[in-house]
Amino acid sequence: MNANDVLRLVSQGEGQQLEFKRSLAELDTATRTAVAFANTDGGVLLFGVRNSGEIIGVEVSQTTKERIVSRITGTTDPVVYPSVEYVPVEGRMVIVVRVAPSDNRPHLARGRAYKRVGAADVQLKRDEYERLLLTRSHAAFGRQPVVGARYTDLDEERIRWYLAQRAKKRGISAPGGPLPDLLTGLGAVVERAGRLIPTRAGILFFGRDPQGWISHSQVRVARFQGTSTTHFIDRADLSGTLPELIDAAEQFIRRNTRLAARVVGFRRREVTEYPYEAVREAVCNAVCHRDYRIEGASVRIMVFADRIEINSPGGLPPGVTLANIERKHVLRNPLIANYLYDIFYIEKWGTGIARMRRLMREHGLAEPQLEDLDDFFAVTFYGPGDRILDLIPEEGVTDLRALGLNERQIEALRLMVNEGQELGNADYRRLFNVSKNTAFRDLQALVKTGWVKIEGTGRGTRYRAP
Numbered sequence: 001m002n003a004n005d006v007l008r009l010v011s012q013g014e015g016q017q018l019e020f021k022r023s024l025a026e027l028d029t030a031t032r033t034a035v036a037f038a039n040t041d042g043g044v045l046l047f048g049v050r051n052s053g054e055i056i057g058v059e060v061s062q063t064t065k066e067r068i069v070s071r072i073t074g075t076t077d078p079v080v081y082p083s084v085e086y087v088p089v090e091g092r093m094v095i096v097v098r099v100a101p102s103d104n105r106p107h108l109a110r111g112r113a114y115k116r117v118g119a120a121d122v123q124l125k126r127d128e129y130e131r132l133l134l135t136r137s138h139a140a141f142g143r144q145p146v147v148g149a150r151y152t153d154l155d156e157e158r159i160r161w162y163l164a165q166r167a168k169k170r171g172i173s174a175p176g177g178p179l180p181d182l183l184t185g186l187g188a189v190v191e192r193a194g195r196l197i198p199t200r201a202g203i204l205f206f207g208r209d210p211q212g213w214i215s216h217s218q219v220r221v222a223r224f225q226g227t228s229t230t231h232f233i234d235r236a237d238l239s240g241t242l243p244e245l246i247d248a249a250e251q252f253i254r255r256n257t258r259l260a261a262r263v264v265g266f267r268r269r270e271v272t273e274y275p276y277e278a279v280r281e282a283v284c285n286a287v288c289h290r291d292y293r294i295e296g297a298s299v300r301i302m303v304f305a306d307r308i309e310i311n312s313p314g315g316l317p318p319g320v321t322l323a324n325i326e327r328k329h330v331l332r333n334p335l336i337a338n339y340l341y342d343i344f345y346i347e348k349w350g351t352g353i354a355r356m357r358r359l360m361r362e363h364g365l366a367e368p369q370l371e372d373l374d375d376f377f378a379v380t381f382y383g384p385g386d387r388i389l390d391l392i393p394e395e396g397v398t399d400l401r402a403l404g405l406n407e408r409q410i411e412a413l414r415l416m417v418n419e420g421q422e423l424g425n426a427d428y429r430r431l432f433n434v435s436k437n438t439a440f441r442d443l444q445a446l447v448k449t450g451w452v453k454i455e456g457t458g459r460g461t462r463y464r465a466p
Contacts, residue, residue, distance in 0.1 A: 001096050003089045009044060010053050014119040017043035022050055023058055027068065029121075030097070031075050035107045036114040036121040037099040038080045039132065043116065045082075047095035057092025068097060077108045106132040127319040131330055141292055142201035142335035143187055146213050151180070151189060151196040155208045158241055159183070162206065165343040187335050200292070201335040204242050211239045216295050216313075219245045219287065223256035223303040237298075242287055242336065243345060249283045249301055250276065256303045260388045261417050261451075261465065271391045273383050278359035279308060282368065282379045284346045286312035289332045294375070308381045315374045322370055326354050364391045403449070408432045409442050413465075416452060422464040 014020055019033045030045055037043035048058040065084045073079050083098045106113045106129050113124040113132075124132070146153075159179060167174040175182055180196055183189045188202030198206075203213050211218050222235035234256055238248045254276060261270040286299045291314025300311045316322070317330040331337045340346045347355070357367040360381065371378040384391055405413070412428065415421040423431075428439040443463050446452040453466045 001085060001087055003087060006046065006055075006087050006089050006094050006096065009046065010049060010055065013053060014051065016116055016118060017041055019043065019045050019119070020049040020051055020053070021045060021047045022056065023047065024064070024068070024095075027071050030068075031072050032109045032112075032114055032121050033116075034072050034080050034082055034097070034099045035076055035109040036116040038076075038102040038107045039105045039114060039124070040101065040116040042099055042101035045097040045099070047097070048092060049094065055089055055092055055094060057089075058095055060086055060093055060095065064095070068095070072097075075110050077111075078102075078104050080107050131317060131319050142333055143190070143199050145190050145192060145197040146200055146203050149198045149203060149207075149213055151198065153208055153213070154183070154188070154198055154202060154206045158206050162243075162339070162343065169344045170342065186339075199335075201333070201339070204292075204336065205339050207241065210241055214292070216298050217242075217245075217292065219249050219299045219301065221249055221252045221301045221303075223252075225305070227304050227306050229302070242340065243343065246280070246284055246287055246345060249287075250280050253279055253283075253301065253303060253308065257308075257383075258388060260391075271388065273388055274308065274365070274381055275359040275363040278356040278363075278368070279310075279381060281346075281352050281356050281359075282310045282381070284340065285352050286310050286377075286379075288337055288340050288346055289377075290314055291332065297375075306383055306385050308383070310379045310381075312377045312379075313375065315377055316372045322372055325370070405445070405449075406442070408434070409446055412442070412463075413446060413451060416463065416465040420465070422462045424459075424462050428463075 009018055010020075012018060017037070019030075021027075021030055024047060026047075030047075033043075033045060037045075049055055065086075068084050069082060072082050080099060080102070085096050087094050087096055106124060113129050114121045115124055115128070116122075156179065159182075163174055163182070166172070180189065183202065183206075184191070184196070186202075187199060188206055189196045189198055191197075200214065204210050204217055207213065219238040220235075221238060222229075223233045225231040225233050234252075236252065238245050238252070240248065253274075257273040259270060259272055283299075283301065286301075290299055290312040294313040297313040299313070300309075302309045302311075314332065316325070317332060320328050320330055337346065346352065353370070356379075360367050365384060366382050369378075369380040369382070371380070408428075408431075412423060412431070416423065423443070425436060425439045425443065428434070428443060429436060432439070434442070443452070443454075446463065447454050451465065452463050455462050455464065
C-alpha cells in the first residue's frame with residue numbers, strides 16, 4: 001500500500017471495513033476491532049489518523065510492528081493474524097493493519113466476540129455466536145483435506161465443465177491459468193508438505209469417485225407402491241458429483257411420476273403430477289445443506305402414490321426455525337453452496353423455500369410441508385392423486401379446430417387422451433359412420449399432430465395417445 005492508497009481510504013471515512021486510530025495508545029480497542037473485522041467482512045485499521053480524517057502520524061520504532069502483532073495475537077482466540085506495514089503519508093508515518101475475513105470465526109477479544117456494524121464494533125448475541133460456531137464447523141469440513149487422496153483423484157473433465165458452466169451462467173470469461181492454481185483459489189485443493197491434496201468439497205464436486213472417499217454422500221431414491229414403504233417399484237443408490245446427483249435424482253422423480261393430458265372444449269393440455277422445478281429446488285437444498293458430518297445417513301428421496309418425501313441429514317441450524325426459515329439464512333456448507341450457486345443450481349440468498357411454495361400454489365397443489373426432525377430435515381410434496389386432470393386449466397391453449405381438425409377427429413382425440421381408448425380403423429368407422437378411406441385419412445392426420453401414436457400393422461393397426 002502507498003500514500004495514495006491511504007489517502008483514498010481516509011477520504012472514504014470510517015465504515016464497515018475501515019477504522020481510524022489516533023495512536024498506539026488505542027491498541028486495546030484496536031484488538032476488539034480486529035476481531036470484529038475477522039468475524040465479519042475483514043477490514044483495515046489506520047493508526048495515526050483522527051476520527052475526522054486528519055493525518056497526524058505515529059512514532060515507530062524497531063519493535064512497533066512486533067508490539068502490534070503480539071498484542072492482537074496474544075489477546076484473541078482463535079488467534080487473529082494481522083498484516084502490518086508502515087506507509088509515509090504527507091511527511092508522517094501511518095501504520096496500516098489489515099485483517100482478512102476468517103473461516104475460523106467466531107474470534108474472541110479478551111473473552112468477548114464482536115462483529116462490525118457500520119463504523120461500530122458490536123458484541124455478538126448468543127444466537128449469533130452459536131450460528132458462527134456452526135458455520136465454522138461446516139466450513140472447516142468442506143476445506144479439510146481428504147486423507148489418502150491425491151490431486152489425480154480429481155477429474156479434469158468435471159473441472160472444465162464447472163468452469164465453463166460458471167462462465168456461461170454468470171456471463172463472465174472462463175478463467176485462465178494452470179488448473180492447480182484455480183483449484184487452490186476455489187478451495188478444492190490445499191497444499192500439504194509440497195503436495196496438493198483435494199479437500200472434501202473438492203472431492204464431492206470434482207472427484208472421479210466421490211462416494212469412494214465419502215460414501216454417505218450418495219443419494220438414495222425409491223418409488224413405492226401405494227402410500228407406504230411396504231413394497232417398492234423402483235429404487236437406486238445414486239453416485240457421482242453433487243451436480244450429477246441432483247440431475248440423476250430429478251430424472252428418477254420424472255420417471256416415477258405421472259404426465260396427464262386431456263382435451264377440453266377443443267383444447268389439449270398436458271400437466272405433470274408435480275411442478276418439477278419446485279421438487280428440484282428441494283433436492284438441491286438437501287444435497288447442498290445436509291450435515292455431511294453425519295456419516296451414517298444419506299439424503300433420501302421417496303416417491304409414493306400421493307406424495308414425494310425428501311429427507312436431509314441434519315436439522316435446522318441454531319437460530320433458524322420453521323417460522324423464520326424464509327427470513328433467516330445460515331449456509332451450513334458455504335464452500336459447496338458457492339460451487340452450486342456459481343452454476344445456478346441453487347439461489348444462495350435463501351429464496352428457495354418461498355419459491356417452492358409459490359410453484360406448488362401455481363400448480364394447484366398445497367404448499368410443501370416442512371419438518372425439523374432434529375437429526376433430519378424433511379420436505380413433503382403432496383400430489384393431486386386421482387385429481388391430476390383437475391390441474392389442467394382451460395385457458396390459453398390451442399384451439400384444435402384452428403389446426404384443421406374436424407369434429408370426428410376431435411372426438412376421437414378426446415376418447416384416446418381423456419379416456420385412454422385405443423381405436424382401429426374399424427372402430428373409427430363404427431363410431432362416426434364413415435368409409436374405410438375416410439377413417440384412414442382422419443387417423444393419419446391425427447398421427448401427424450404428434451398427439452396420437454400408431455402401433456401394429458395391417459388389420460392389427462391401433463391408434464392411441466402416447
